[in-house]
Amino acid sequence: MTASTTRRTTAAKSRIAAAGAIAVAGAMLLTACGDQTDSGKKDTAASADANKAPLFDQLPKAIQDKGVVKIGSDIAYAPVEFKDKSGNTAGIDPDLADALGKQLGVKFEFENGTFDTLVTGLRAKRYDIAMSAMTDTKDRQNGVEDGKKVGEGVDFVDYYTAGVSIYTPKGKTQGIKTWDDLCGKKIVVQRATVSEDLAKGQAKKCPAGKKLAIESFDNDQQAQVRLRSGGADAGSSDSPIAAYAVKTSGGGNDFELVGETVESAPYGIAVAKDNKQLSSALQAAMNAIIKNGEYAKVLAKWGAESGAVTEAKLNGGS
Known part of the structure; x- marks a missing residue:
């Protein structure tokens, strides 16, 4: 086989390969277009479903x-x-x-x-x-x-x-029934809540020598853990949260509600x-x-x- 024949054969193979590549690319392009059309139909269908919702508009x-x-x-x-x-x-x-x-x-x-x-x-x-x-x-x-x-x-x-409730370790209420009864005690609350606001307000009312200590946490679960471990005398949360904690924590054996719910809002x-x-x-x-x-x-x-x-x-x- 001459060098010229070899070059022609190589060139022919290259043209065949190129044609094949173009065909594959074309097929891929058609497939991609088909996918986009299907996706568009799905998006349109999803949008139509959303528009059926009574208040979407x-x-x-x-x-x-x-x-x-x-x-x-x-x-x-x-x-x-x-x-x-x-x-x-x-x-x-x-x-x-x-x-x-x-x-x-x-x-x-x-x-x-x-x-x-x-x-x-x-x-x-x-x-x-x-x-x-x-x-x-x-x-x-x-x-x-x-x-x-x-x-x-x-x-x-x-x-x-909802209102705001106080709860204590079960069987250890220490006579706590109202916010005034918290003077001289320590309470745990979640930061930036109404419970924390009430605790701060109560602390200002307590007499010298009977200050209310307040420990605030990022979330209510942390406050509950602190109270459960004996690190405080009472906790305060919104009424549904306090009631749920009393009902479920420790199978209902960890906490008890004390006093009345206040500050309904x-x-x-x-x-x-x-x-x-x-x-x-x-x-x-x-x-x-x-x-x-x-x-x-x-x-x-x-x-x-x-x-x-x-x-x-x-x-x-x-």
């Missing part, structure tokens, strides 16, 4: 487009929100969020955070809403903490009523002040599940019927 377009409401939440506050034995987010708020999602045609996704950072996360646009057993107060509406303006306030869609879903359309859509969705009975089913599941409301209101806290 009330959502802001940005939420409609992404199909998700991101929720900032302290997921350590059973039974309102917590991690179950499988590590899934469970509780009153997640179940209510699922019901709201059916009305609005979008998913509600919980993201864990410490309670005292949720409002700042909302301001920073890390979340669309904060839903975390958060009491609706005028201070939070106005962005005030400890009497000082710290930032933009939030709007609340109120959906439940609404829980609210917090929404940025500049997102009025989302607040309005959430209010409409909450009223829809109150009306259709899904709301009552969720509360009954968690034994929380006592805090039920008959109407979702905006900024009803005082």
Whole structure:
């Protein structure tokens, strides 16, 4: 075989290989186009399904487009929100969020955070809403903490009523029945909660020599561990949380409620002040599940019927 013949043969092979490559590429291109068409059909179908939700059109377009409401939440506050034995987010708020999602045609996704950072996360646009057993107060509406303006306030869609309870180690109440009885004692609370505010207020009232010591934690579970270990005389949480801890901790043998529930106030879903359309859509969705009975089913599941409301209101806290 001559060198010329060899070159021609090599060239021919190259042309055949190139043609094959072009054919394969063409087939791949057609396949890719086919996949894109299928994906487009699926996206269109998903969008159509979302649009069938009765209140989808009330959502802001940005939420409609992404199909998700991101929720900032302290997921350590059973039974309102917590991690179950499988590590899934469970509780009153997640179940209510699922019901709201059916009305609005979008998913509600919980993201864990410490309670005292949720409002700042909302301001920073890390979340669309904060839903975390958060009491609706005028201070939070106005962005005030400890009497000082710290930032933009939030709007609340109120959906439940809760008070504040005190609990102690079981059989060791030490005569504690009221907040005044805590003078000279030590209480554990979660940071940035109404319980902490009440404890601070009570500490100022206690006489010299009988000061109330306060130990604050990032979450309520840490406070419960401290009390259970004998590191404090009492704990305080929102009424449904305290009642759940008393019922379930140690099989009901760790804690007991003392005194009466005080400071009853609404829980609210917090929404940025500049997102009025989302607040309005959430209010409409909450009223829809109150009306259709899904709301009552969720509360009954968690034994929380006592805090039920008959109407979702905006900024009803005082």
